[in-house]
Amino acid sequence: MSGQNLNPDRAHSILITGCSSGIGYHAAHALHARGWRVFASCRSEGDCARLRREGLETVVLDYTDTPSIHSAVAHALECTGGRLDAVFNNGAYAIPGATEDLPTDALRALFEANFFGWHELTRQVLPVMRAQGHGRIVQNSSVLGLAALKWRGAYVATKFALEGLTDVLRLEMAGTGIHICLIEPGPITSRIRENSIPHFEAWIDWKNSPRADQYRDSLLTRLYDKRDPDFFELPPQAVTRRLIHALEARRPRPRYYVTTPTRLLGTLRRVLPTRALDWILGRL
Numbered sequence: 033m034s035g036q037n038l039n040p041d042r043a044h045s046i047l048i049t050g051c052s053s054g055i056g057y058h059a060a061h062a063l064h065a066r067g068w069r070v071f072a073s074c075r076s077e078g079d080c081a082r083l084r085r086e087g088l089e090t091v092v093l094d095y096t097d098t099p100s101i102h103s104a105v106a107h108a109l110e111c112t113g114g115r116l117d118a119v120f121n122n123g124a125y126a127i128p129g130a131t132e133d134l135p136t137d138a139l140r141a142l143f144e145a146n147f148f149g150w151h152e153l154t155r156q157v158l159p160v161m162r163a164q165g166h167g168r169i170v171q172n173s174s175v176l177g178l179a180a181l182k183w184r185g186a187y188v189a190t191k192f193a194l195e196g197l198t199d200v201l202r203l204e205m206a207g208t209g210i211h212i213c214l215i216e217p218g219p220i221t222s223r224i225r226e227n228s229i230p231h232f233e234a235w236i237d238w239k240n241s242p243r244a245d246q247y248r249d250s251l252l253t254r255l256y257d258k259r260d261p262d263f264f265e266l267p268p269q270a271v272t273r274r275l276i277h278a279l280e281a282r283r284p285r286p287r288y289y290v291t292t293p294t295r296l297l298g299t300l301r302r303v304l305p306t307r308a309l310d311w312i313l314g315r316l
Contacts, residue, residue, distance in 0.1 A: 041311045042044070044068050045068070045118070046063060046117060046118040046120060047091075047108050047116060048060050048071070048120040050122040051073060051083060052076070054221070054223055055271045056120070056220065057268070058271075059271070060088055062272045071089050072088045072091075073093035073104055073163060089111070091103075091107050095123060101149060102156060105153070105160075109160065113131075113247075116160050116167070119153065119157050120133025120172065125224065125227055126142075126186065126235070127186045127187070127232060128183050129183060129185075129229045130183065133237065133238065138236075147193050158295065167209070168213065168284065169201075169211070169212050170279065174218070175291070175293055177195040179297040179313060182314070182316075183251050183309035208272040213284050213287070215276040215287075216287045216294050218267065218291030218292070219261075219264055232255065264291050270291065
């Protein structure tokens with residue numbers, strides 16, 4: 033990890049959240065194979081036990097449970113002698129549905145998992161990184177932190193909030209040796225769609241919505257029907273490649289776009305008037 037004044041004889045350490053599947057799962061295994069000391073966290077002990085059988089060090093961390101965040105950080109620091117080189121905030125879920133059908137309590141619950149928990153974990157590790165004079169905090173955002181799409185209002189809200197908070201944190205950490213990076217994936221092979229179904233069923237009363245016909249014709253099909261990967265969908269390895277650069281480059285980038293849709297929408301957002309962009313996004 034060039035430029036961080038790390039001891040070459042000591043394994044670099046990282047805490048990764050959301051490692052039960054998808055992006056976090058691949059990142060944990062890939063960094064472990066590169067020689068990192070990985071603390072792979074999951075919300076359930078069952079998933080942690082599975083990862084331990086695969087050779088990873090694990091810890092239970094639930095973003096909605098502050099004591100579990102504190103306990104996970106304390107465990108990692110105890111194992112490393114009080115040092116932590118990096119954190120990859122990654123675990124998140126979605127509640128699909130029209131914004132007018134989204135109960136406010138559902139949005140509060142999603143912010144606890146996708147935003148407030150990330151902030152709490154980040155605050156826990158910043159004093160450690162300040163004391164050691166270096167660190168990397170990498171936030172796994174989304175193309176939906178750059179552009180809005182229908183039916184995804186709750187998830188978009190958490191990612192737009194994450195983008196803003198991370199931008200401010202990056203400015204404030206300048207000169208401390210702590211680098212703050214955003215990764216912006218587009219369609220990546222994962223279980224986020226399947227994992228969103230129970231949250232949709234728990235919170236969205238679509239049958240009594242004025243948009244019930246739209247749910248039947250659009251969202252329900254996307255949620256429940258088996259389908260081929262999206263045209264531009266990439267495997268989790270595409271995110272891991274950007275993550276490795278964010279962790280190991282002397283000068284990591286503030287943002288890493290992953291997939292063609294992210295690069296395209298990031299560009300269109302900068303150059304198009306809002307009405308023109310709305311016309312395009314409204315057809316997706």
